Amino acid sequence: MRILQFSLTCLLSIISVPFIWASSKExxxxxxxxxxxxGNIDQAIENYEKILDQASSANLHGNLANLxxxxxxxxxxxxxxxxxxxxxxxxxxxxxxxSFVCRTANLENTDPPKNNFFDGFSINFWKGLLVFFLWFGxxxxxxxxxxxxxxxxxxxxxxxxxxxxxxxxxxxxxxTRHENLTExxxxxxxxxxxxxxxxxxTIPLRRFAASSSTANASVRAGESLFxxxxxxxxxxxxxxxxxxxxxxxxxxxxxxxxxxxxxxVGWILKN
Numbered sequence: 001m002r003i004l005q006f007s008l009t010c011l012l013s014i015i016s017v018p019f020i021w022a023s024s025k026e027x028x029x030x031x032x033x034x035x036x037x038x039g040n041i042d043q044a045i046e047n048y049e050k051i052l053d054q055a056s057s058a059n060l061h062g063n064l065a066n067l068x069x070x071x072x073x074x075x076x077x078x079x080x081x082x083x084x085x086x087x088x089x090x091x092x093x094x095x096x097x098x099s100f101v102c103r104t105a106n107l108e109n110t111d112p113p114k115n116n117f118f119d120g121f122s123i124n125f126w127k128g129l130l131v132f133f134l135w136f137g138x139x140x141x142x143x144x145x146x147x148x149x150x151x152x153x154x155x156x157x158x159x160x161x162x163x164x165x166x167x168x169x170x171x172x173x174x175x176t177r178h179e180n181l182t183e184x185x186x187x188x189x190x191x192x193x194x195x196x197x198x199x200x201x202t203i204p205l206r207r208f209a210a211s212s213s214t215a216n217a218s219v220r221a222g223e224s225l226f227x228x229x230x231x232x233x234x235x236x237x238x239x240x241x242x243x244x245x246x247x248x249x250x251x252x253x254x255x256x257x258x259x260x261x262x263x264x265v266g267w268i269l270k271n
Contacts, residue, residue, distance in 0.1 A: 032063075041070050058088035065097070074105035075221030079187040079266040086182075086268065105222045123175040130168040137161030181226065184235065186249065186265035190221045203265075205258025209238040209246035217256040225249040225265060228257075237262075 032047035048064045065080035081098040085091065102108065141161065144154050188203045204215035219225065228236040228248045236248035238259070245262040 036067065041067055045071070056083075056087070058084045058091065058094070061087070062091075062094055062097075065094075065101075069097075069101055069104075073190070073192075073221070074101055074107075075187055075189040076266065077101050078105070078107070078222040079189065079268065082187065082268050102222065105220065107220060107222050123172065123179065126168060126172050126175060130165070130172055133161070133164050133168060137165065183269055184227045184229065185268050186225050186227060186247070187268065188219045188221055188223045188225055188260075189264055189266050191264075203260060205249065205256055205260060207258060209240055209248075209259040211244075211261075213259070216258040219251065219256060224252060225260075226252065227265075 028047045028051050032044045032051070035041070035044035035047065045064065045067050048060060048067065052060055052064070061080040061084035065077045065084060068074075068077035068080065078098065078101055081094055081101065084094045085098065088094065137157075141154065141157055144157055190201050190203065202218035202220055204218045206213040206215050226249060228250060230236050238246040238248075240246055246259045247262055247265065248257070249260055249265065250257040
């Protein structure tokens with residue numbers, strides 16, 4: 001009997017976990033909206049950050065980006081608008097707000113999400129289509145040879161097939177290049193404690209992975225940077241004293257390059 005009661009208790013506890021988790025998330029959201037309405041922006045940001053630890057959505061990132069803008073933290077505002085657009089690339093409000101924040105921070109809106117026909121499908125779709133056209137073309141040309149079709153028809157089929165393969169190869173290559181850039185892209189961020197100095201402060205790109213190192217150059221909060229790839233695997237990183245992690249980054253035009261602390265940048269794809 002005791003074993004049965006214990007089993008039922010465990011089962012009910014397991015079943016109740018998702019409901020408790022959902023209730024907690026909803027409570028955090030309602031509290032965040034209430035804090036925002038009463039002007040307690042810092043507390044609202046903290047609640048949204050806690051929600052994002054549990055779940056992610058374009059609207060959550062958009063709300064958080066708006067709150068960071070109200071706090072004049074343009075770097076984190078741009079970061080979360082970029083995250084929102086990765087989840088909802090056709091959202092005109094996010095696109096407009098991102099451009100507005102960039103103008104306010106005197107930054108160029110670098111590498112915004114593209115919005116065209118090709119981006120309506122995933123890279124796996126284009127890879128599959130490329131393989132399909134490759135084998136379909138080979139089979140079609142073989143079939144035309146088997147039917148002893150005129151040379152003119154065979155040449156036309158070969159040219160059409162080669163053109164389609166070339167176009168699809170270019171699309172797959174462009175998608176892969178864009179994905180690799182997005183995966184290595186980070187946004188420069190200021191220390192949260194800098195407060196009202198956010199508009200003028202910069203992030204140094206140091207010569208070496210050390211706080212005492214001199215800077216090669218500096219970038220403003222919100223600027224897009226790219227983490228260099230390691231020759232072995234992953235990204236160029238270094239762990240300094242006190243377990244402080246460093247990343248080697250560069251600007252899109254390769255004119256600025258140096259080391260930053262990991263907490264001085266925010267990954268667009270990683271949390």
